[in-house]
Amino acid sequence: MRADAARNRAKVLEAARELFAEQGFEVPLDEIATRAGVGPGTVYRHFPTKQALFQAVTEERVAAMIATAGEPSDDPGAALFAFLGRMADEAAVKRDLSDAITVPTELRKSMQAAIGSLLADAQAAGAVRADITAVDLIALMKGLMQSMQEGANPAVLLEIVLKGLQSSR
Amino acid sequence: MRADAARNRAKVLEAARELFAEQGFEVPLDEIATRAGVGPGTVYRHFPTKQALFQAVTEERVAAMIATAGEPSDDPGAALFAFLGRMADEAAVKRDLSDAITVPTELRKSMQAAIGSLLADAQAAGAVRADITAVDLIALMKGLMQSMQEGANPAVLLEIVLKGLQSSR
């Protein structure tokens, strides 16, 4: 790869990181190109499609989150709640995480699998109500993350959801 | 108004009711016109803008909901929960209610005012946690209603949110 090509690729990635975080997947690709100081054509030389660029940007961050979820814990309920809390914290600041669950990529499935596994363990330990499925929880979290981007108080919303998830006894 | 004009207006309203309920505000206006068996121009003869048509469709339903919220109750907590439950029930079947909170119309403000008043009463009675604002609650409900349209179990999601709203003692 030529030196200028590598330079431009890095500039595009950085601009995309910033703008996807600020505005989510909806941000026009031309805007990313402008911020990177290149033309739209250059973006497409490095990434075949807008989704591929989005995936390249969110990949490592989401992969890191999933990795932490894989470690076994002696308190499965706390592990799930910590994971959801981490998701919420990220979503409160960056708009791209909630899209990462929806936009069809490889990561989306891994993310869903990770949440499903954490949920199953927490339910087996009796820490979370048994009548909720992974699909329900993911939908709930997506809604929660969208709510956070509308001027609501993220911490309170997270507390409400976590409290509601606890198994009622 | 001429007879055929009234007939077409009614056909447009019915098509809009169906399609807004199925697909939300995002549905293309041309699709509504097609379902109604008229041209797009005819829609605009009766409604100056797409939002006006949306408002005409959702107006009475939302107004009815707001009316029930206005009645004073001896159990403010139950009143709020019943109202939120009614919202959730509607949203579980029709996609337009969650948009009605967001699309800028007259109703949106009334809706927000009604929720705010119900919430204040419920908080004064100690039934709902004091650290949540009307903005938070509306954002939460919007996220909840969006979650319901993704294959999740509406009843469980509502239970979780309502439980989380209760004041922890």
Add this chain to the structure above:
DNA sequence: TGCCAACCGGGGCGTGCGTTCCGTATCGTC
């Protein structure tokens, strides 16, 4: 029945977006 106003349909305009194309500039090698 005849006439005019009201109304209709659908083609068309402007806009915004993802994506592609191609003439030009730049890099790295001989």
Add this chain to the structure above:
DNA sequence: GACGATACGGAACGCACGCCCCGGTTGGCA
């Protein structure tokens, strides 16, 4: 320093959508 491959930029394309316009049609009153 020159040359070929590589990469660049931005104009242009295709599409979808909200909205408008106009030639033709239809309804209802005299």
